Each structure stands twice: as structure tokens, then as C-alpha cells.
Amino acid sequence: MAAETVDTAGLHDWITRFGAAVAEKREWLTELDSAIGDADHGANMARGMSAVSEKLASSAPAAADDLLKTAGMTLVSSVGGASGPLYGTFFLRMGMAAGAVQELDAPALAAALRAGLEGIVARGKAEPGDKTLLDAMSPAVDAFDAALAGGGDLAEAAKNAAVAAATGRDATLPLVARKGRASYLGERSAGHLDPGAASTALLFESLDATIAAG
């Protein structure tokens, strides 16, 4: 039976898996960004998550909030472009919501994910449908909540969130970008996946893998 909580080591595992995923998909993320942006998303995310892994390896915090805030601050300070501040804000806000605890149960993780999402909304001023990472993250966090509201456990919530993020990523294909660099292309941004939504799908795929392994 899968665990009903995720502890600080589990959150660290999630971040490590996400780092490995963006490193593995680096070329693909860059390809997506070269179609509608400035071709740096893969490199930026891989560099940022590599910096996070190094930072956490040198001093792994014991509390969930310290771990998430360290990840967020490292991303903000090591990644240029929009993705560093956005992902950094996500982890920072998650940490603030999590508090100085050693483990999060499903509702606490849901609340932290929601706080991270709201931080991105406040920072990026984008809305669902603008062809940004929110198009994967918003349905993922909604699906996580909906699974718990329907009586599902942590594993089901994480699985449903991963599926919703991937579906949201794929749904960015026909969209015309209204935020970020891709919006400069107008109608020509349609027909390409949003690179931020693609990396966010990896984020939730990684969370699902961590929970399933726990």
C-alpha cells in the first residue's frame, strides 16, 4: 500500500526526479522553445535543477519548508528567463504553505501545491488558456484536489494530477499565446506545444513517481 504522507526525503526525491526528467528531456524542451520562444527552456531548467540538486546535496534540510524554499531560492537565483522566477516562486510558496514540518499528508500537500500555483498566477499574471505552464499546472492542482474530495488517497491524487498535467500540456498545441515571448508570434504560436507546460507535466509526472515509490 502506498504511503499516505510524503516526508522531507520524499519531497527531495520529487525534486531529484524532476531534475533528472528535465535533464533527460532538455533537447526536447529546447526544441519546443525554439519554435515559439528563444530556445533556452531546456538549458535553463536543466541548469537550474542541477544547481538545486547540488545545493540540496551539500545541505539537505530536515524540514519540508526549508527544503522547498531552498529549491525555490536556488532556481530564482540561477535561472534566467521567465522559468526560473516562476518555478522558483512555485517552490517558495509551497514551502511557506507547508511550514516547518517533517511530512505532509495529502490535504497538506494539496494546500501547498495550491499555494505554489497561486504564487505563479500572482507573479506571471497569466490565465489558463494563455498557452503557459499554467495550462498544465492549473488542471493538475484541480485534479489533485478533486481526487481527495472524491475520497481518493494520496497516490490517486498524484496519479490524476500527472494525467491532468499531461492532458493540459497537449491542449496547449492549438492555442495562440497571450503571455510571454511566444505571444509576440501571435497566430503563428498555434500548432506548437508550450515548453513551460511541457516541463510542468514533467513536474507532476515526477511527483506521481515519488508517491508511487513511497
Ligand SMILES: [Mg+2]
Ligand atoms: Mg525561453
